[in-house]
Amino acid sequence: MSRKVLVAYASKMGGTAGIAEAIGAELREQGHDVDVLDVTQVHTIEPYQAVVLGSAIYIRRWRREAVRFLRANADGLRTRQVWLFHSGPVGPDKDQDQQMPPVVRRLARDIGATPAVTFAGRLEPATAKGFLARRLAKGNLAGDSRNWAEIRAWATDLGIAISASRH
Numbered sequence: 001m002s003r004k005v006l007v008a009y010a011s012k013m014g015g016t017a018g019i020a021e022a023i024g025a026e027l028r029e030q031g032h033d034v035d036v037l038d039v040t041q042v043h044t045i046e047p048y049q050a051v052v053l054g055s056a057i058y059i060r061r062w063r064r065e066a067v068r069f070l071r072a073n074a075d076g077l078r079t080r081q082v083w084l085f086h087s088g089p090v091g092p093d094k095d096q097d098q099q100m101p102p103v104v105r106r107l108a109r110d111i112g113a114t115p116a117v118t119f120a121g122r123l124e125p126a127t128a129k130g131f132l133a134r135r136l137a138k139g140n141l142a143g144d145s146r147n148w149a150e151i152r153a154w155a156t157d158l159g160i161a162i163s164a165s166r167h
């Protein structure tokens, strides 16, 4: 059954936004009514039956606007299906699952969401923002490691779970 789904993202250099768009496209293909939004543009989660939230990881932390969203909407998220993902690893460690930051782990537990899945990220000279990012983008971490097949497969499973839910 078709549901209204929010895919919200927190992204600095656009890589995580691209992942959110790919998830949204897959969910739409399955017939869901999907909004893909920068998390700062979400005014209410009231219309949505399911919420997907993704954040970029910087120095082992989530972007603060994603953490703020989880905290501010905890009550509403508790009564909805919620899936979390984060994106970060690049270079030789691109396939390593990243731990959820402790504050995110606590909030996820509080709303009853399963742990965040890790997707590899992107760090490239053309899109790098900030001194450190531009510098790192010249080294062995450089590249677009986002695995579209993996992302799509995850979204396919989500779409099926969302359809099957009784919410």
Ligand SMILES: Cc1cc2nc3c(=O)[nH]c(=O)nc-3n(C[C@H](O)[C@H](O)[C@H](O)COP(=O)(O)O)c2cc1C
Binding pocket: 010, 011, 012, 013, 014, 015, 016, 017, 056, 057, 058, 059, 060, 061, 087, 088, 089, 090, 098, 120, 121, 122, 123, 132, 133, 134, 136
């Ligand atoms: C300064 C800096 C710190 C980073 N720290 C982490 C980290 O702790 N863990 C991780 O997996 N990736 C880390 N990354 C990689 C980014 O998460 C990756 O480039 C990601 O795709 C960026 O997402 P965005 O384009 O949506 O902002 C870091 C990147 C930079 C530039």
